[in-house]
Amino acid sequence: MISPPNQALALVFFGTTADAGLKVYDWIEAQMAARYPRMTVRRAFTSQMVIRRLKERGIAVPNLPELLADLKQQGITQLAVLPFLIVPGQEFGKITAALAAEPELKSVCATPLLTDEADYEAVMAALEPEIPVGIPTVIGCHGNEQHDQFNKEIRQFSALIEARYPQVMVATVEGDNPGTAPLARAREMAQPCGAVHFIPLMLVAGDHVMNDIMGDEEDSWKSQVGAATTTCSGPAGMNEQILARYCQHLDTALHTGFGGVR
CATH class of the missing domain: 3.40.50.1400 (Rossmann fold)
Known part of the structure; x- marks a missing residue:
């Protein structure tokens, strides 16, 4: 199934101010863009402190509610969310709450790395x-x-x-x-x-x-x-097998919510 042009993929990270860490995010984003080439791939952080510190350095990264608002303005109606979290803890709660606040945006959310x-x-x-x-x-x-x-x-x-x-x-x-x-x-x-x-x-x-x-x-x-x-x-x-596990979680969510994309 080919994904429609109004479908996006949000990669949600806690966030980091370390340059080496930002390069890891860049690498992950490139891998995901290659794997899901017909989806608009965007990045968001859950840590407002990290967002603020990066802004002071001239690096702009939205939180998830800001990203959702921007995607809606662009005409996105279907959103897949991949939380790059290790466990379903506090940050995962922030993500699910942000999605629940946007009921008109059809969304699916993958689970964190260690869920079952x-x-x-x-x-x-x-x-x-x-x-x-x-x-x-x-x-x-x-x-x-x-x-x-x-x-x-x-x-x-x-x-x-x-x-x-x-x-x-x-x-x-x-x-x-x-x-x-x-x-x-x-x-x-x-x-x-x-x-x-x-x-x-x-x-x-x-x-x-x-x-x-x-x-x-x-x-x-x-x-x-x-x-x-x-x-x-x-x-x-940077572990390719771990990235593959995240992708399996995303594929499961996509199949359940959107019937799959490629």
């Missing part, structure tokens, strides 16, 4: 090539310190991947469950081999990866583990 057990399996398969043999590996997630219910999917994913790979543990920058407690185990496991590896399950390598995980301050994850050799994988947004 099939997603957990797909993400484990995507991360498997990044897990070095015999080296303790910490998967870093964002987490939520204010609303613990939004950490549920992270805990479920953690239980599955840690059971499958004994040298793997999942930690979060925010919240206490799991929080950074797994770093003590990583430190113990790193002593015999003198190495630790980090895998950020975050879309871009922004402040959390550069400073909280790989920074030189004494409270960084790298410093807390204290291994002689510390390595770190690239951000999840």
Whole structure:
């Protein structure tokens, strides 16, 4: 089925002020434009703080309500939304609320990366090539310190991947469950081999990866583990298998709502 000219695709990110992170968004947007060539592809951020800081640098990115208003002015009547989020937490709530406020715009919304057990399996398969043999590996997630219910999917994913790979543990920058407690185990496991590896399950390598995980301050994850050799994988947004999983979520939403596009 060929998509009509009044159909658009909104890629919704939390947002980042890091230049390297913005380049990841550029790469993702190019991949999505190539995959869905007959859809108008646009970008929006959910973080108003990030939007404001970028505006001060002369970089204009709309939030989702602003993007919806602009698309309506352009004559768009059908909208597919792909939230580039890891879990269905607070930011996902912002997205669904914005869409609910525009009932005259026919829209479908894909689910975030970790939504059900099939997603957990797909993400484990995507991360498997990044897990070095015999080296303790910490998967870093964002987490939520204010609303613990939004950490549920992270805990479920953690239980599955840690059971499958004994040298793997999942930690979060925010919240206490799991929080950074797994770093003590990583430190113990790193002593015999003198190495630790980090895998950020975050879309871009922004402040959390550069400073909280790989920074030189004494409270960084790298410093807390204290291994002689510390390595770190690239951000999840550059993992082609993870991008493919997001696309599967979008294809499911498109098939359900619009009968599919190509």
